[in-house]
Structures are given as C-alpha cells and as structure tokens.
Amino acid sequence: MSLLEARGLTRHFGGLRAVDGVDFDLEAGEIHALIGPNGAGKTTFVSLLSGRLAPQAGTIRLAGEDITRTPAHIRVRKGVAYTFQITSIFPGLSVFDNVALAAQGARVRDLKAAVQAALSRVGMVGMAAEVAGVLSYGHQRLLELAMGLALAPRVLILDEPTQGLAAGEIEGFKALVRSLVPQVAVLLIEHNMEVVMDLATRITVLNFGQVLAQGTPDQVRADPAVQEAYLGA
Amino acid sequence: MSFGPFLLLALMEGMVTAAVLSLAAVGLCLVFGVMRVVNVAHGEFYMLGAVIAWFVASVVPGPAWAVFLAALVVAPVLVGALAAAADGLILKRLNYDPEATIVATIGLLYILQQAALTFYGPDARPVAAPFTWRIQLPWFGYSGYKLFVVAAAVAVLLAVWRLMTRTRAGLIMRATQVDREVAGAFGINVDRVYMGTFALGAALAAVAAVLVVPIQQAHYLMGGDPLLLSFIVVIIGGLGSLRGTVIAALIIGLSDGVISMFFTPTLAKILATLLVAMVLVFRPQGLFGQKT
C-alpha cells in the first residue's frame, strides 16, 4: 500500500480535460517529481490531491484511508501539506506568526520551539521578527517552505519551489529537500530538469492530463514518448 | 368595485412602480456591472433629482409642461455632474476597491442627505404634473400622467439599451466591464468610462425621480425606499445583468401592488429583504442569471 494513492482521478473544465483518469502512487520516503509541458495538468492534479479542487471521478487514499471527499483543511491536518506555486504568505504578519500559524495547525504544544526548528531548517533563524511582506523573493519562498515543514506533514507537495531562485539558493534547496526524506514523502512539480534529475527517485510525466510515463529518472529519460512530447529531442 | 377592475387598478399602479423602479435599478446595475461599485448613495441621487425638480419648478416661469421638461433636462444633468465629481474626487482615488467604495458612498449618502435637509428643509413638497387629463375607464378614472410615466420610462430604457448595444460608447463600456486591464491596454480611457458610467447611473436615478415627483412629493428622506428596492431588483435580476434587472423590476413592481393587498407593507418588505439575502447566499447569480 502506498502512502498517497490516486485512481482514475479526473477533472474537466468545460471541454478541457485538465486531469483525465490519472493513476498515481506516492511511496513513503520517496522524492517524486511531477513533470510535463505547460498546461499538462500538473497544478490541477496536485490541487485535487490537496483538496483545493474536487475531482469529478476517481478516488484518493492516504495510507489506505479514502480522502476523496475530505475538505482541504482536514487533509492538511491528516498530513498532506501543500506549498503554493505563487508565493502565498501572510504579508502583514511577522515571519514568526506565519510559521506559528502552520505549527498551531499541527496542534503543536511548544509553539516557539516548533517555529524555531522550522526556521532553522531553512536557514532563517534570525529573521523571526521581520514582516513577511518586505522579505526578498528568495526568503519568501523559503518562508513558504518553512510553513510547509512546520505543519509536520507526511506528504509535502511543492509546486515549482525553485522558480525565481538564484543558483546558489537552488543548491541549498536541494540539500534541504534531501534532508526531509525518509520521514516525509515529497511530491515535487518542477520545470528545472537539473533539479528533477538530481533529486527525484521517481518521475511521473503528465501530458494532456494523462500519464505519459512513470519510472526512475533514467527510465524516463530513455522513454521515446517522453522525448517526443516533452524533452523535444 | 368588483375584483376584476380592482385587480386592473392594482396592476396599473404596479406598472407605474415598476417603470420608475426599473429606471433607478438600471442605473444602479450599470454602475455595478461596469465598475463593480456598489453605490449606496444611489438613493440620494434619486432624492436630489426630485429636489432639483422642485427648485426648477419654483424658479422657471411658464406653463406646467414647459417647467416639467426643463426639470427633466436640468435635474439629470446636475445630478450626473455631481456624480462625476464624486467619482473623480473619491471613488477614483480609492482605486475602486469594492469595500472601500461602499464605505465612501455611505459617507456620501449622509453628506447629500444633510445637504438636502439644510438647503431644502424637512418638508415634503409637490411639483405640478405637466398635464392633468384623466382617462375615463368604465369602472374608474385614471391619471393620464401615470401612463405617460410608464411610456417615458420605456422610452428611456430603450435608449439605454440602444446605447449599450448599438453605439461605440456602449461597446467601450461593455469592453471595460469584461476586463478593465485589457480595455486599458487597447487604448480605452478607463477613467473616463468609469466617470461617464457613474454619471449615467446617477442621471437615470434622477430621471426616475423627476418622473415620480408629480405623483409623490419631494422629501429629503425619499431616497431610502428606492435604494432598498433597487438593491433587491438588481440582486434578484443577477448582479450586473440589464435584462434581468428590468424583468426583476417588472415582477417586483407588479407584485408590490398585489402583495400589499394580502400583507401589510411592512411584512412585504421583511419578506423581500429576506428573499434578497437568501438569493445572495444560495443563488448568487440571481434568479434569472446563468450559472457560470
């Protein structure tokens, strides 16, 4: 039994088949990358997993429990955390309050310790008192990540986490994600192929809302269908 | 009087209510549709139209019809100009933020109400109808002027409809309604469209008030009921839909007379306000709008 499992997941918008009968398994302890051309349905798919959108067909199970109809905030409490593609923080609140909101969502007792722990993992320890809205873009991305960590999730869904980060910041990010497994299973939507090939233990390729290929980085790289549709080789 | 003629009378009165209401509501609807602004001061523009009509009547000499025509021109123009000024001085500076504009137009409501009280006074005053002939039906006589109100309202509504669908100005307004940014990128002066729309919306309220003032009297608190009814009509008609608004005005106007035969006006109002709340909660696209 996989940690997070989707069967026949479907969501159409009018005539557009954004997600069309996708089967998917996220195993405990893996870093799983979700790739595909723009408009392949990646963000819609993880929105279905996280509960921000309701599927029209199919089922989602978390550690065997059916969560298809579970509201998003309950899924978060059950351990499915989602970090937004476009940085989504509380701009008027301090860094501490941002992370504390996540930590108290996880029913943490010692809020200060939990916040400190999350901030130190992303290397923002000294910045707890700063107002989130005035941070640099890179720091806001890291804050977003810290909020995800403070939720103490079982599954962490990262939607294009390296977008807009500088090269040096990307190295730090990769090290951070590696340090999360195997306690946390990571599902990563990513455009940066270097990051994907470097981090992922398995890759799922989506195209036109359907699974085009699935496997280890080497398998996916060698798949002719993937090369034709996506890598453009 | 037997039931048939009685119902006919109620329906005729309802038509007059519906005609006036649809003018005021279409004004509110235009402003909301194009600008996404909920203008709480709309009822005060209506009141100002009536008050200005009284001032015109008290200074312009001549026969009643000439005075009335003068009021029908002067009041909408003045009220429209005032609205344009309010748009430029207040709403534009708020960047048309929906919630801030509501607060600001509430402020405007109080300011206009106070201004009317100070300069016009607390009395209700009549304006003479432009003509007084009556139509004699077999069962009762009926004011010809009231029928004129209905005809005039239909004419104005048709003009608005033509403006929106057949002219360049209407096209520009509809384009702005669909997407303000894109409209701006295509060289449409969004500020001017907004100012014009706000002025037009207020002017329509003023026209409605001028038409009504020979039937009801001008009073500084007269804006409250039309505001509430316009709200009800616009929401039930599906926010921003002109056709839905006119249909809703017809239904509300006609049923107003009939409902009042069975319920007290207060109970009718309670039911209407609750209906609006429920429509917004459970069917936000309006009773006649399409689900999007």
Next chain:
Amino acid sequence: MKVWGLHLAVLAALALLGLVLPQYHATNLARIMVLAVFAMGYNLAFGYAGLLSLGHALFFAAGMYGAGLPAWHWGWGAAPALLAGAMAGGLAAVIVGLLALRTAGVSFMIVTLMFAKAFALTILYFNSWTGGDEGFVVPDTGRALFGATLAADGPRYALAWGLFTVALGLSLLLVRSRFGRVMVALRENEERARMLGINPYAAKLQVMGISGLYSGAAGAAYALLFGYVGGTFADIQYSILPMLYVLLGGAGTVLGAGLGAALMFYLTDVASSVTDAWLFVVGAALVVLVLFAPKGILGWVRARWWRDLP
C-alpha cells in the same frame, strides 16, 4: 509587559475620570464606554478577521431587546436581563453568520445589511409587543442591580466601566492568543489559512459569535443604563457607527475602538452644538477616513512607532 501597562493605565484613568468629571461628561463617558464595547466587538470581526459587516445593528438591537423585553414584560432584574441580552446578540450573530458566511466581500456586506433591515422591520411589525417605532422605557425593576439602581449616576458609570474593562481584557487576551493569530490570517489570506489546516468557515463563525456577544452585551447595557429601548437602534445607522469608530481609532487595534468612539462622540457633540448638521460630520468623517487614513489613528501609531501594539 508594556502592552498590559498601557491598557491598565487607560482603565485606571477611566475609573478616575468617573470620580472627578462633572456629571454631564461622566454620563457621556459612560455612554462612550458602552458604545466602545460595541465597537470592540465590531473590531474583532472587521478589524481582525476582515469581516466587513453592515448588519451589526441587528446584534446590538438583539441585545437591547433581549434585555429590555424581559425586563418590561416579565419584570426581570438587571443581572439576568444583561445576560439574556448578551446571549441574544451572540445567538443572532451565529444565525446570521451561518448563512452570510457562505458569501464573502460585497455579497457579505449586502447579506448582513439585508438581515439587519429585516430585523428592524420585524421590530416594527410586532409593535404591540416591542413598542415599535416609539419604543418603551425600561421599568425601574429592570434597572435594579444588587440593591443599586442603574438610573443613578454612580452605579451607571461603574457598570459601564466594568463592562468596558471586561471587554477590553478579553479582547486583549483573544487577539494575543492562537485564535487571534487565526483571525488575522483569515483577513490576510484566507486560502493560505485553509491550506494550513484552518477551517475558515468555522473560525469566522466563531468570530461572528464573539462579535455578536460583545454587541449584544453593549446593546443590553445601553438599554439598562439609559433606560430606553427603541426601533431606531436597529437602523442601518447603528451598523455604520461602530464601523466609523473602528476606522477612526484604527481597525485591528484593541484600544482603537474605544478611542474612535470617544473622538467621534465628542466630534458630533460639538458639531451639533454649532450646527444641526451632525449627519454631515459622520458622512464627511467616513469619506475622509477611507480616502486619507484607512489605518486610523492607532493603526498609524503602530506603523510608525510601536509595531507590537495589539
């Protein structure tokens, strides 16, 4: 520490003022403190949780009639009447919230406005039982509290001060608690809050309930302290006033509601002694505030000098 010191100092000053002020101003201040409790309740919903309601007159009036009607019809004393009023306000807010919170933004404003209007009309409709437009005078038995009568100046001020103190203390505790953080999160970014495991609907419903409790307590106290209950208190105007107080004093600041109430009260008081155009003052204040000072006085202080002011 500094925060508690400031708020205690304000309370001490108010207690002292009650002893030294001439009667006219002491009565004014009692009225202001009760209105400030109303505004504090409004502030929790609007200033902290971002719920811009145009229907709080309903909750104020629910408190007023919840206290006044039992005192009038069944001869209840002040203590149970006060309690009943506060509960009525809270209950009304939860019922309205259950429906209104399915909407947001402009729709929420209109839905709350419509409910309040319907309630005001309902009071008129049942005029044989509510006194309708003319209202009614609260009987002396209803204004008796532990042997004192609230019609007397001393006890009146004391109760107003006591209510204000409790309301201020609870507000302070609330906004500095975990739930306080949740309220602000809802205001700042509701979708993000949901994805942190917060149920926005349930949380907002709680805020509405608390806000209604405050409003109801204020309405009940207003009825008992000043002895009159009337339909005008259910009018839209009494939804606008707390918003005005909060905007002036500073939305999302604990002391802002009281400061705004005091300033606005004396502003209209002065204005009405010069002209009778007090509506104009209210209107102009609203326009000027949204245009030039959307943060209000204490919001400005917080931005400038004291970032941790709650």
